[in-house]
Amino acid sequence: MDWLLKLSFLGYLAGSAGFAAYFATNRQAVFRAGQGLFGAGAALHTAFVLWAWAGAGYPPVNGLKETLFFAAWAMALAFELVDLRYGLRVLGVVAGPAVIALMAAGFLVPGTAPADPQLLGGVWMLTHVMSLFFGYAALFLAAGAGALYLLQERSIKRKSHGFFFRRLPSLDNLDRMNHGCLAVGFTLLTLGLITGAVYAQAVWVRWWSWDPKEVWSAITWLTYAALLHERLAVGWRGRRAAVLSILGLVLILFTFLGVNLLLEGHHGPFTRI
Amino acid sequence: MDVILVGLNHKTAPVRLRECLAFGADDAGRAVAALSSTPPLSEALLLSTCNRVEVTAVTEDPAAGLAAVKEFLAREKNLALSDFDHALYAHAGDDAVRHLFRVAASLDSMVVGEPQILGQIKESYRLAAREKASGVILNRLFHRSFSVAKRVRKETGIGDRAVSVSYAAVELAKKIFGDLAGNRALLIGAGEMAELAVEHLLRNRISGVTVANRTLARAMALADRFGGEAVRFDEIADALSRSDVIISSTGAPGLVLEKSQVKAVMRARKNRPLFFIDIAVPRDIDPEINRLDNCYVYDMDDLATVVERNRDERMKEAHRAGRIVDEGVLRFREWLSGLDVVPTIKALRDKLEAIRVAEMKRTMPGLAHLSEADLAALDRMTQTMMNKALHDPIQFLKQEGGHRGTRKREALNETRQMFNLDGNGENGE
Numbered sequence: 003m004d005w006l007l008k009l010s011f012l013g014y015l016a017g018s019a020g021f022a023a024y025f026a027t028n029r030q031a032v033f034r035a036g037q038g039l040f041g042a043g044a045a046l047h048t049a050f051v052l053w054a055w056a057g058a059g060y061p062p063v064n065g066l067k068e069t070l071f072f073a074a075w076a077m078a079l080a081f082e083l084v085d086l087r088y089g090l091r092v093l094g095v096v097a098g099p100a101v102i103a104l105m106a107a108g109f110l111v112p113g114t115a116p117a118d119p120q121l122l123g124g125v126w127m128l129t130h131v132m133s134l135f136f137g138y139a140a141l142f143l144a145a146g147a148g149a150l151y152l153l154q155e156r157s158i159k160r161k162s163h164g165f166f167f168r169r170l171p172s173l174d175n176l177d178r179m180n181h182g183c184l185a186v187g188f189t190l191l192t193l194g195l196i197t198g199a200v201y202a203q204a205v206w207v208r209w210w211s212w213d214p215k216e217v218w219s220a221i222t223w224l225t226y227a228a229l230l231h232e233r234l235a236v237g238w239r240g241r242r243a244a245v246l247s248i249l250g251l252v253l254i255l256f257t258f259l260g261v262n263l264l265l266e267g268h269h270g271p272f273t274r275i
Numbered sequence: 276m277d278v279i280l281v282g283l284n285h286k287t288a289p290v291r292l293r294e295c296l297a298f299g300a301d302d303a304g305r306a307v308a309a310l311s312s313t314p315p316l317s318e319a320l321l322l323s324t325c326n327r328v329e330v331t332a333v334t335e336d337p338a339a340g341l342a343a344v345k346e347f348l349a350r351e352k353n354l355a356l357s358d359f360d361h362a363l364y365a366h367a368g369d370d371a372v373r374h375l376f377r378v379a380a381s382l383d384s385m386v387v388g389e390p391q392i393l394g395q396i397k398e399s400y401r402l403a404a405r406e407k408a409s410g411v412i413l414n415r416l417f418h419r420s421f422s423v424a425k426r427v428r429k430e431t432g433i434g435d436r437a438v439s440v441s442y443a444a445v446e447l448a449k450k451i452f453g454d455l456a457g458n459r460a461l462l463i464g465a466g467e468m469a470e471l472a473v474e475h476l477l478r479n480r481i482s483g484v485t486v487a488n489r490t491l492a493r494a495m496a497l498a499d500r501f502g503g504e505a506v507r508f509d510e511i512a513d514a515l516s517r518s519d520v521i522i523s524s525t526g527a528p529g530l531v532l533e534k535s536q537v538k539a540v541m542r543a544r545k546n547r548p549l550f551f552i553d554i555a556v557p558r559d560i561d562p563e564i565n566r567l568d569n570c571y572v573y574d575m576d577d578l579a580t581v582v583e584r585n586r587d588e589r590m591k592e593a594h595r596a597g598r599i600v601d602e603g604v605l606r607f608r609e610w611l612s613g614l615d616v617v618p619t620i621k622a623l624r625d626k627l628e629a630i631r632v633a634e635m636k637r638t639m640p641g642l643a644h645l646s647e648a649d650l651a652a653l654d655r656m657t658q659t660m661m662n663k664a665l666h667d668p669i670q671f672l673k674q675e676g677g678h679r680g681t682r683k684r685e686a687l688n689e690t691r692q693m694f695n696l697d698g699n700g701e702n703g704e
Contacts, residue, residue: 158451161573163581167450171453172449172451172453173450173452173453174451237544237545237547238546239545239546239547240546240548
């Protein structure tokens, strides 16, 4: 079923090319073509994930290769949802390349022997994995919207109404999307950490073991908690929220990849190369 | 026969002269009917707007036609031709067609890309059609001009950018607040440009206006006009917490709003953005406010720069639009030159011959049992059939073609349409 994965990769590539072309030309038809192709890629990828899931009995997140593909899938679906909800077309130029990068990395990394199905089974594990992957995807999109916000704000403040000014949506639109993605992403992140702790209690008989992954996850969670609190209580919006959501993404990337690759820990088996 | 065009516009004539030659809605119908029956003209259309007066006509003799139009204008308006001849431009053939297409696409407008001109041309065309002043050629020409204008608007960014200060301000407000519904405007002071900006904001669905003025009576009068509320000048700080777009245009010598005032308000606003449009000279709004998070300040110079840049962009787009116009001119020329007896007869023959040959080719393989001579006889038979069928239509075209003017063109046009001689998609008009 590898061909299904390759075909969906082609869909993502063509779709993202469409998004980039839309950004350059500002033509609706180009965007719709990109949207269709990207959507087709996501549909094929969903078919692949379901097939792999049904075959193994647990979500395909065994080893770094599968994890990368799974993350790409979560990202693609999250983008489709955000596109439905906010209709923010330009976000395609952020989400598209991210999905492609994750897929490409997945193809390059060698595969692994299946882990003990006992470890990956169960409802806690399922909730843990699903909520974290989709939470990360949402927080990535929040950072993407933040980055676009900074670009647009810069062109308005500096009064240089160039390339980005015309193509990017309004500050309000970008800020609202940043907020929406943060709220969803943070909720999922929280759920993911809680179910992770419950799972740890079930398997290792410890809620918390100061494992590096756990520590970094906690740091990430605190950062987002602070950001969301400031947004709601003090009305931190716009620039500061955008900067902090980008910082949060850096922490996520480190927690997701850096910790597994650089530090030791009990997540090693799941992301082993 | 050819298309000619005579006219003057804002570039060639001052308003003083343009108003002397302008036609009101009542005159225009009668004038265009009279024009179309003035020899040697066979069709005519009159376009009269505040920036231009133009006559487009069809004639067998361009030189005489141009002179006839000029004389008509002089007679109609009781002017000596020498009084306005210097301001007139006169085009014939492709140049006339190109000029018309450029006007329709708003490339010749005072504000390039403004959309009203197309509607004005459509109105003039409707009038000419009603008065039966337009015929086969002008019908085709003006429908072509509409589609050229539509293409230009669709394929270039000619109408995309704001080219007036008040529009530029609204465009900016939209880039900050998105949909303006739910936002309020605050007008400090008064002035033509500021009031225009408020009107544009209201048209873009801003939800309310607050007016502050040194004289409360003036504030109340303006508030009345915009359906908003009036506040005293010393209540501005309070009004700031409820407003989002601030337009300031007072004659005050110093600053009306300082950074510290706005900074204090931002906390109460929970950092919801503020957009200051400072139209006053000397300025009312402290430019340092632009450094505050979620505050944006544009003064008169900033807006003028935006408008200037947008104008340049429109000019670039106008250049691209020129190519679309040229293509339209070429296609019209092709159609017009086909609209004559000889090319029409040839096109008719070619079409039937193509059908005959294609059908022969399809049937031949099934007739393998026939001899060479039989096949040749069959070929001759189909040729004869075709020629006999074509005999009467061709005679008809030659007779009608002997006439001059409208009857001939109608016959030719109908024939071309009936047999679809201009290819698909060319006949929908």
